[in-house]
Amino acid sequence: xxxxxxxxxxxxxxxxxxxxxxxxxxxxxxxxxxxxxxxxxxxxxxxxxxxxxxxxxxxxxxxxxxxxxxxxxxxxxxxxxxxxxxxxxxxxxxxxxxxxxxxxxxxxxxxxxxxxxxxxxxxxxx
Numbered sequence: 001x002x003x004x005x006x007x008x009x010x011x012x013x014x015x016x017x018x019x020x021x022x023x024x025x026x027x028x029x030x031x032x033x034x035x036x037x038x039x040x041x042x043x044x045x046x047x048x049x050x051x052x053x054x055x056x057x058x059x060x061x062x063x064x065x066x067x068x069x070x071x072x073x074x075x076x077x078x079x080x081x082x083x084x085x086x087x088x089x090x091x092x093x094x095x096x097x098x099x100x101x102x103x104x105x106x107x108x109x110x111x112x113x114x115x116x117x118x119x120x121x122x123x124x125x126x
Contacts, residue, residue: 005095005105006056008080009072014048018073022117025067027100028085032068032121043120050113054093057109061087068117069100086114 020038024030038044047070067085070093074080083094091114095105 006054006108008078009082009093009095010051010054010108012048012051012072012074012080014045016074016076017044017048018075020044020047021071021073022121023069023071025069025083025085025100028064028067030068031066031084031086031117032125036121036124038120046116046120047113050110050116054108054110054113057092057107059090059092059109060107061085061090061092063087067100084113084117086118089114091115 020043022032022036022038024033024035038047064085064087067083070082070084072080081096081098083096083100085092085094089111091109091111093108093110093113094100095108097103097105
């Protein structure tokens with residue numbers, strides 16, 4: 001696993017984040033069929049707080065309930081991509097160079113992140 005690439009996700013400071021975009025998965029059942037761009041400080045902070053508590057894992061998800069791709073746009077124009085999948089209570093974050101494809105930088109786990117993403121999607125659907 002590449003801890004440097006994972007650290008880019010877990011160590012990103014709230015003040016550095018310009019926007020977070022949630023894309024539908026191209027490979028699995030989707031959390032949302034629509035692309036959702038988040039610029040609200042409240043929503044960005046909820047996601048950033050989850051990411052800061054994420055840890056490495058060797059676990060994976062099979063038969064996912066849903067999946068999505070998270071793109072974090074930083075003020076310095078850097079973009080961080082992560083594939084997110086939820087199966088039951090387990091939420092896995094997979095770091096790839098191209099969202100859900102490309103070089104795999106390893107997997108992380110944060111079950112709270114799946115719940116937060118579901119709540120944000122639900123809020124935007126209403």
